[in-house]
Amino acid sequence: MRIAILGNQGSWYCRELKAAAEARGHQACTLEFRDLAALLSGQSMEQFCCYDADEQQINLNQFDCLIIRTMPPGSLEQVIFRMDLLGRLEQAGVTVFNTPRAIECAVDKYLTTSRLAAAGLPVPATAVCESSAAAMQRFEELGGDVVVKPLFGSEGRGIFRISDPDLAYRSFRTLERTQSVIYLQQYVAHPGYDLRILILNGTVTGAIRRHNQTDFRTNISRQGRAEAYTPTEEEVQLALRASDLTQAEFAGVDLLPPVDAPETRYLLEVNAVPGWRGLQSATNVNVAALVIEYLEQKRNNAGASNAP
Template sequence: MDANARLPRIGVLANEDSWYFQDLQRAAIGKAQVQRLEFSALQSRIGGRESISADAVLSDNFDAVIVRSMPPGSLEQVVFRMDALAGLERQGVLIINPPKSMELAIDKYLSLSKLSAAGYRVPQTHVCQTWQDAMDAFEELGPSVVVKPIFGGEGRGIMRVEDADLAHRVFKTLQQMDQIIYLQKFVPHPGYDLRVLVLGEMTWGMRRTSADSWRTNLSRGASASAESIPDEVAQVALDAVKTLDLSIAGLDFLPDGVGGWYLLEANAVPGWKGLAKACDVDIAAKLIDYVIARVTS
């Protein structure tokens, strides 16, 4: 057997043109074998020991699988994909992040509910199904609210609503589309927020600044710079990740203007391209080392 065959084998669920897969592949040279996998290729054979594959039987060919994409799909597709990853986990394959934890984190309502119940400070949020209930919530939380999709990231589908007539039209449209209506009280902020990336017990901080928008997503033109993490924020980030049982996560914090912070949400498939550059740290190498340590311990 050649030396390369003895290296840990890591699958990465990622898009074909994924920069993150390429970054992980680079970081793994000499440390691990890394191969891209497609969510759409996941399949299972049941009868005897369950066989879960994506071109090849995964439990026989991989020690770990890193989830780097969450492609859209029907409810059945999403449920099956998470079920298949849970099956791999039962067969001893390390999944980053664990499927049950990802299910929790990608659901903004469920994750925020759990974080709030655990005592973390989150914005006032109302989740409902009818435009009438949403208008009542708008009257209570307004005069400015942020409307978000329960699933989604990078600022997609988020809008700020400050006018009752516009709110009426937005909420009615969402109900007609059979969408859940998720609205949060708008928290004024000084043009920036803090993204904290947590990997195991390690943390890195990045300030995301937007001069002309209340949204600070890098994908929407915000700038990034390294930021020291206040001790209390770092502790909340580490504790929140444990609450959600995540191995790696990006947590968004918003200053309240009087020295405190709100925890907005936790991202279970966090990007690190901007943060790695801003903080001058090789996150891909850190993640590969973390996975190798887990599978060889």
């Protein structure tokens, strides 16, 4: 197969995927979102391209698979164009992984949380609004102790906890002035760890318990520490249901056990561009190799279904 990896040049994850692909006889290269382009003409099929570091044009139509390894921040126009282009590439026959529909849902915390809540799955009490006045009202209703998250974001970036009303007001006013959506979740006291369950094609690939004694964020990128974990059947089913609701074939599902209800597992996030570096170091599971093997099966199945 010819595989393109949409990620950051120099990324550990891109290197892992590229090495795993080449070890199985495939061609792979890393491209960046900022270099994507589309060429339209009524006389020929739409062309999708990307430009490398030497400004050389690469035809995206030639690839069999496109692995999305990042979703960088951007303007509304940029985000819409990226998602539209990924959707058009998929329609042109390129296997986009995860699918654009799954990426669109999972990168949007409001959309993901609302789908989980509508399905009756346990999520922290959440409020989403645009005005600082509404945010202050929700702040009080959520107990005056909340976690503020960017609507789009990962690895714990831009997340902060507020329990001081004056600081909350100033923070919400700043977010309002920058035309940001204000996303608040009631702070859930936890025992210093959460759980990450990695799902691939409806199967648990691995699971870890992430500890951080100095920060309420347990992300490995925030100096969290990972240890191998065997999830219960209830945790597995919760993670599978969450990934299914976002239509993510490859997902990192984060669960949080609250101190006051240790048998409960809150769903914090469904990440359709999941990191697995901490999980791999703790479990020795070669995640990149499993991803490439799955894409081989996916392409083979697609070829068989299209055969005359």
